Amino acid sequence: MPVFKTPFNGYSVKFSPFYENRLAVATAQNFGILGNGRVHVLSLPPSPGAPVAEIAAYDTADAVYDIAWSESHDSILVAAVADGSVKVYDSNLPPASNPLRSLHEHSREVHSVDYNPTRRDSFLTASWDDSVKLWTVDRPASIRTFKEHAYCVYAAAWNPRHADVFASASGDCTVRVWDVREPGSTMIIPAHDFEVLYTDWNKYDDCILATASVDKTIRVWDVRSFRVPVTVLNGHSYAVRKVKFSPHRGSLMVSCSYDMAVCLWDYMVEDALIGRYDHHTEFAVGVDMSVLVEGLLASTGWDELVYVWQHGTDPRAP
């Protein structure tokens, strides 16, 4: 299956919601500790043997921690940059016209960006400045800042059904659920005893969300009764960096971890760990599931490789 070598350490990979063969990769030099960043827009080859083509690449002065595709324009990408900026790129435009925008409001590293999949006009950025900001692509300034977390916010994720609801995962060990029409968070879930690094909503049940934590576990929560998790998934041996629900099967999740593994889970069944891929040789920090092709997975890590493979096959198979 296709493999792409990035010059820097991979941080995030996202399938395009418009083209099944397109993906974007966020990378950072020096593990994102110091250095440049680069966004790659890649096109998967029509036949498995052919090389991955790079459609565009954008350099930044600081690490790029995350990337998100616009849900409304097939060529637009939003990058979360470690210098606190949020950059908007249009891969249809020549490099000279990019970035289209560079939005400087976060005072510290922007760690994640999530495009609203229902309204399709806005996106969220989560930053180490403890805040989440809400933006629309056509405005030069953020619409709102959500600042309640007491420590770095590592991720913010829109609810797939409610266009105004999102969850944020923070190093303050909580996940907060917000409704942008309300002034403050509507729910605080003390989700883990350690930092929460990621959260994602179930695509089929709008009350279910999953959290990934430094405590090595993934927890699945029902916001209607969040005092105890629906389930706790053990299997990673180091902090879990990301967890994402499948767009195709309600109980399927994929995760990646500092233990270098990418794992597939079905949280409804007893032996939840249903797949484990050990293809990365350094921390696996980016993973995604294709919306357009069922079972198609992509991952990236600090080994500077981007893998794309069909679930059940060997990512490293040629």
Place this chain on the structure above:
Amino acid sequence: MAMRELVSGGAACAVPGSSSSSNPLAALANAFTGSSSKTQERLKEVPVATPTGPEQFFPQPDEHLRALPGSELDGAFLPPNAQGSAFMRTFRSAYQNDFSDAWDEVQPGPLPPVAADMRVGPVPQSPPTLEGPPQRMLSGLLHSFVGSSHGGIPFRPAQLPMLGLSEGDKRCIRDRSTIMARHFFADKSEDFINAQVNALLHSLDIDSDVRGRGPLPGRFREMEDYWNESQGMMRPGPHVADGWANEFNQLRVNHGNPESWAHSFEQQHGANGWASEFEQEHSQLMSTDRMRGTNVPNVAAMEQTRMLAHTLAQNNDPKFQNSKFLQFVSKMSRGELIFDDNQVKPASGDWASEFQQQYNAGPSWADEYVQHDGPDQWASEFATEREQHRSVDDQWVNEFSKLNVNDWADEFGQQVAEGAFGESTGDDWANAYEEYFNEQVAMKQRSDSSRGVYVFSDMNPYVGHPNPLKEGQELFRKGLLSEAILALEAEVLKNPNNSEGWRLLGIAHAENDDDQQAIAAMMKAEEADPTNLEVLLALGVSHTNELEQAAALRYLYGWLHHHPKYKALTSLETPESFYHADVARLYNDAAEMSPEDADVHIVLGVLYNLSREYDRAIASFQTALKLKPHDYSLWNKLGATQANSVQSADAILAYQRALDLKPNYVRAWANMGISYANQGMYEDSIRYYVRALAMNPKADNAWQYLRISLSSASRQDMLEACDSRNLDVLQKEFPL
């Protein structure tokens, strides 16, 4: 075809290699994973101006450059149209229920044609600001450091040349590595993580003067917030705990309850859910508080520190054994680097240093000791730790046994019992720590002030020579640099005010790849004759290399100021501070005045290196070379600049020219090696380093580079020869 263009455009945009060259620390991580990219530059590339004094320099990372990206469109793309600003006003004044309206207003129906809209007023592209000095050196150092853990070869920390990390860079390194370390070492303690980061920062010479937010203990801070919240029950405010349920209710009503899930949540839990949550948090908090009760605020226990090393050592997964990153960090964790506590962390640091002072044990000991929750628990914990730890860390065990621990533990227990540390242990510890800290500061100052002090060789056969200056000049001309240095030392010992002697000595050191001595000698030369143009130029370049931009500009300005031809360009009074742009402008004026003066072009080349305008720097040096084609140091400068601008292949040609002109030019040999290393041709680079070292075995930097290349080329078998500086073996193994 557009796509095609894009592809190539993208590639062009990527500035091959510049990416990697850009950062200080470029290496750092590379070192972690050993993925050093080929294009990385390293510090020693640009040699100096002055007719004879090659110096390296690397440009200073400019803060303002860092700020560039993005500034390109501040306020540019959206004209302040009425609707927009009205919206913002509305929004800002909105609170409570208005949020809803504001949010709805955000999307007035269908999306505006975003792409088209966004294209309005093309945003001027700022070139990717790839800041930071070339950091090949660092990369390599860390790489070899990491590599050393593979072969079990003890890592010998090398003294890094100044890396030119800006404050911003330092802050990034500190904050990010702290936050990330927190993730890697999931279940390790705060202290452990701090120790890791401190080790890293220490090895990079990042110290407490770095301002920044610094690491925040997430867990506890969060609890503190809860505590504050709970304490603030009486305090009015939207997010106070008891206000929450009401508020939620109210809002829900106001919104017509659009979200059934929210409703159901409220039904199920409402205030009760919150209350119980609070209870839980409160109990957590209590435990924190209890822990705070001891004199050690950081709860974490030190055994976790060692447990990490332990865990890593125990993890048989070959992937982990091979993870360079983890190896690097675990190596650090084992106290092989000194955990010189950069952050003033109240109690923990005190304990550590106090302990260190009293018992003069290894740093790992001290840190372990630090972590204990309190003296009373110490003995028992110590015993358990000892059990756990015995197999883990040999070094530690050795130290441990030397200390005769049982006695020590008893003694300590007794002291505590007797209140030997006083009633308020914390104060004493703090005082002791302060002492220790001051000592450290003083030491650092001493080492700083030792810069610029010229160190003479022992046993100088030229002392007593009738005309050591002449002898030195002759030896220098023949390229016998080390001998020339001795002769010139004899000269300046005899005539300490001989500016020319000092100057030549400085140049000889520079060509011999010894910058510290070169600078020291040049400063003496300047002392003896403050208006010597060549000295001023050499010092300007040296300070450029040392990233002391202000000093560099002062000397370069001084050169113009004292130059009979260009004096008129400068003002009568020497300004108190200089700006790069001003000085560059003066030199450009000078170049216009006399375009045939190679020196002016050389300085311009140096200045452009300082501002990292490598293309202009290259052009300047090339102009100078047309005027002075036989100036070997100029070829070296050109090569170094090309290397810095990621044209390592061109650089090799330039160095070759320098070596054709002056075969004994140690620095050019070493630079050649660097350029090969930058292209990933480590075997080749080794040969050049060995050649350079054969000519000057005292070139410490070259030894370090050699070691790095050996590691990178997987020639660990030769590391011993390198460490023992056995040139015979190396020359035999790597003939050029």
